[in-house]
Amino acid sequence: MSFLTYEGFKQIVSSQQLACAIISVQKNPDGTCGEIRYVAANEPFLDSNYALFAPESGKKPTRDQFTMDGKIYTDFLPKEPKFEDICYRTAWLGEHFHSYIDTTRMYGMWTENILLPLGNDEENKIGYLELFYTLSKMIDTGKFSVIPPDTASFVISACLKMKGQEDFDSSMDVVTRDILENTGAQSACILTVSPDLYKFDIISECVKNNAYKIKDLFIRIPYEIVEQLEWLCGETDCIIVKDENDMEHYSKKAPQCVDVLERNNIHSLCLVPFVHQNAIIGYLYITNFDVDKINTFKDMVVLMSFFLSAEVANHMIMSRLDYLSTIDLLTGVYNRNCMNVNVDELATKLVLSPKPVNVAFCNLTSLKTVNDIDGHDSGDKLLKEAAEFLNLVFTNDKIYRSGGDEFTVISTSANTQEFEEKIAALREEASDPDWLHFAIGYYCDQECKDLRLALRYANEHMLKDKSIYFRNHPDKRM
Structure with missing residues (x-):
């Protein structure tokens, strides 16, 4: 192959109007892809690569000084196994490739590549290919839709x-x-x-x-x-x-x-x-x-x-x-809007088909004190911690933030004994009057027909518990 000289390759690329380069692909002793280098590139190829890949920091060469000939491709592009595989298949297996690629995240343009085999030097384990490419800022749907x-x-x-x-x-x-x-x-x-x-x-x-x-x-x-x-x-x-x-x-x-x-x-x-x-x-x-x-x-x-x-x-x-329409963004539990919708749906179903329902109201009695003394950032932290704790206790139950300092739990998955055990665990663990403390009211109905009545009873019990709490801790009523 007499043309396998630098002068021969330079003559080939110089005769092309599109951006064009000759690339060499080394074959390793084990038959895998080795070093890939630019052998020769024409002026359009150098112009576009100078604009895209010339170093921004350090000593930047002038356009006349900029060259790619003889340099490893990774001097200009990140190492890319997919590109290396295509180059190897072209140079050594005689395959040709055409691709239209979205490279807008790399340099803001779409790239059309054409790779053609040029032959190889088996003795020196070097294969060659010819690469053409064009860039466009907008997608060319005609090119992109040309597919097998x-x-x-x-x-x-x-x-x-x-x-x-x-x-x-x-x-x-x-x-x-x-x-x-x-x-x-x-x-x-x-x-x-x-x-x-x-x-x-x-x-x-x-x-x-x-x-x-x-x-x-x-x-x-x-x-x-x-x-x-x-x-x-x-x-x-x-x-x-x-x-x-x-x-x-x-x-x-x-x-x-x-x-x-x-x-x-x-x-x-x-x-x-x-x-x-x-x-x-x-x-x-x-x-x-x-x-x-x-x-x-x-x-x-x-x-x-x-x-x-x-x-x-x-x-x-x-x-x-x-x-956004169903979740309270601060605490991650369901919000009041979701509660209203779910209560309406469940109440209608219970009228037609009664079943066990357990409900609880949990008022965060310490929230106002924390807000007034330590600020609302601490209050937000307390609300998040309260919601996390409720999620740990009432697994598989629906938890809603029904008010600024109030949470509502509706359970159809637990029996009365299981629900009361959860309430007892909540009372025991959330009992710090200076930080996490709930006033709790609950109601269990094993044959519930009226969900709103059950909620009313639970709310009344919570208000009584809250009143007892403030009677015992008058300093917390601010």
Whole structure:
């Protein structure tokens, strides 16, 4: 191959109008991808890379001084196993690639890449490829929609199935099942992340042969580790971990996350972020897939993520509105609005079908004193602690913040003895007049027909208990 000289390569790239570079790919003795370098680049390629990747700090070279020839690609880009795999397959396996990638999170533009094989020097273990790319600030839907027929068929079919379901959960389950089958994976799931609430949720999962529950695995994982998924994704539209080398690379970026993968026998991972308004709101998470199908399903899952992102974003918005309308934001228990709705619904059901109901009113008698003496920040802390304690005592029961210093408990899951034991535990533990103290009134009805009457009786008992408390602690009545 007589053209395998620097002058020959420079002549090739200089004849191209698009941004173009020749890239060399070294083959390691074990047949894996080695060092990747820019061999020669034309002026359009250098112009765009100078604007994007020339160092901002230190001594910045002038445009005339800036060169990429002979330099390792990681001098300009973060190390990317997916890019290395494509380069190796092009230079050494003679494959060609065309991709249109969302790189807006990296440098604010969409990138169209074309990689063509140029041949290789087997004696020196060096292969070569020609890379063309163009940048655009706005998505070119025409280019993005040019996809293989089988990919288009899968995405259209999945979207139609998704829209044909009666509810959100069913539509997500259909998609994860189809993705599992198409990728030959062991598991696939859709998870959402809410950084402001410091939480994540598995909203859909599918595991081959129902071998385990993904939720059971993630329930043991703290949010801090799930947060590292964003570090794994970095600024790409998808990461693919296909072998131990990739795993070792990503362990440097997110060691705790990779440790969890290895402890759960995850050998390959495809992670596609759901991006909404330039923020990651969730992920398509696929594990132990058929690595031979990577080039077949990679475009499919990335394209599918566009439709899933819209569905997931809408679901999260509606869930957040529901949360705001039913949850007291300070304490995390249900609010008065939710209590009114639930009481109306339960009261109607009890008229038609009476059943055991236990109710309690818990007045935080110490709140006013704490607010007046220590300030409202301390009062807020007390309210949070009170709600946490009520949640510990009244597990499986509905707890509402029904007033500024008042909580209401409605239970249909405990019998009278169990409920009274909970009340006794509450009285014993929440008995500090200087901090956490409740005046408590409760009422149990094993054949309840009138919920509002039960609530009235419980409230009257609470007021009596409160009166006794202030009679015994007159200094607390301020």
